Amino acid sequence: MDAAKAETFLIQNGFRMVGDWHAADVVLFNCCGGHGQRVKQSFSIIREIQRNKNPNQRLIVWGCLPKIYPEIFKDEFVDVTVSEVEFPRLKELGVGGSGAAVGNYLVAPWKYDEKTAGWLLRYQGSFLSRGFKRVGVSWVNYVNNHFNLAPAGDASTFYIKTSSGCRGRCAYCVVPQARGTIKSKPIEQLRAEFQDGLTRGFKRFSLLGTDLGSYGADLGENLCSLLSELVEVEGKFRINLRNVHPRFMMDMMDEFAPILRTGKIRYIESPVESGSNRILKLMNRPYTVEEYKEYIAAMQKIYPNLIVRSQLIAGFPTETDEDFQKSLKLLDEVVLDYVEVYEYSEMPRTPSQKIEPKVPDAVKRQRFLTLNKKALLNRTPRKIKRIILSQT
Ligand code: SF4
Known part of the structure; x- marks a missing residue:
């Protein structure tokens, strides 16, 4: 943007x-x-x-x-x-x-x-x-x-920055220090930008925000109130949603369901970060793995063509082999179209700096490689993956 x-x-x-x-x-x-x-x-x-x-x-x-x-x-x-x-x-x-x-x-x-x-x-x-x-x-x-395939910019997409700042306080993340709390643009302004994109002939829109799931919290609005307005606009278009914290979207599922049914949401990026509830708690990510799986399945049930992207962190402090195996297992239990894997890294002035013991670098690296390989291999065409999952 x-x-x-x-x-x-x-x-x-x-x-x-x-x-x-x-x-x-x-x-x-x-x-x-x-x-x-x-x-x-x-x-x-x-x-x-x-x-x-x-x-x-x-x-x-x-x-x-x-x-x-x-x-x-x-x-x-x-x-x-x-x-x-x-x-x-x-x-x-x-x-x-x-x-x-x-x-x-x-x-x-x-x-x-x-x-x-x-x-x-x-x-x-x-x-x-x-x-x-x-x-x-x-x-x-x-x-x-590392050659991830996600492009930062694509000339066929119309980018709309909805907000800056973040409402989450994830233990490993330095972004709130740099971007502060959520500051959103009013819905009318975003609607006008959207209309401008349509007038220019764009058919693909990407809504951006450091923490898009928190859009509007400072204005008494939410992401679904914005999306409800946009999907009603006349025209042939699809919308991509980036950086949607699962917790915030889970809490809006009743409002999100009719929006999904319109078929106008092309993809949602909603990072899980770990397959272990113990690690999620330490990360200060307020949801469980079970809730995440239900949430993804619910969206896919409503709109089967929805593309779902996620992220996983390998080697968060105290992560045991058992925790790590749970992240690997998660990739078999939920249908994700694209998963970005990161090696945990210590960022200045973040709460996770104080969490001990740290995972040794060599172990962290190995877990990152294993998880990344599995995530890549798991880019199985969705139909095949569904059949495999239904038979296990
Ligand atoms: S990971 Fe996202 S939601 Fe969490 S603190 Fe960072 S920017 Fe905010």
Whole structure:
């Protein structure tokens, strides 16, 4: 979403995209600080650009990372310009020109030349790079680690940022420190953005929010009141929902059911994080594995074509082999279309830092690999998976 905003804004102000950041005058890096692996890769990229950029190139970094590690930016990256999370700051940094900082879609499909692709793949990450040149701005946007297939941006999708901040307090998560509590846009504004997307011919919409399941809590609304309005709009479209905390959606299932029945919700990403109730409790994720399984099955019963995405963390502190086996088993017990697996990483100032004992790195790594392999293999076509599950 921030990438879309920056792109629209810069192109409107006369910049041109360049595929190779080495050729750009300004490099923008929207970096993620959500978990250890991304932090490591984000810092590697910043160091690499800093080492190899020419003295006239400007590197501007934004996203959660500078907020989580202000001391590193202050001490090590003295010549890197750090921007706040919100987009309009770019204007103050002298990069953009005039005009409103709006943008819900990517102007052209993501593309990068071979040289840049090779450079990005050196980090074993799946990155997308975009650049602009008037004199030139290059945009390097971190997407996902280890060749995960989830794209951060897709030119056929209209992105709508509904809110920022979060209502959850998951023990391992640093995001509330960087983004604060939930702040939502009013439904009328979101409806107008949605209508704009339809008028522009978009058929796929993605609702975004750090904690989309909490949308509207600060306005006396909720995600379902927003969705009920959107699915009523005339037109042929489908909506993707990202970052929906299972607890919040479980509590709204009565309202969500009629929305699902419209067939307008294409996918929901609702991370489970562990297959062990003991670990979920330590993670401060207020639901049980049994509730999660029921919740997913209920949605799939109402709308069988719903695509369901989830996440699992391997090696949370105190995780025993028995807990880990439960996460593995969960993958056989629930029909998930896509599961992202993360290795637990210690983030600064989070409650899980104090939870002992920690899982040794080698064990954590092994569990991550095993879980990831199973998650990949489990991408069995849904119909086949249903047959297998019904026979066990
Ligand atoms: S709900 Fe999401 S963003 Fe909020 S603390 Fe939990 S994991 Fe982090």
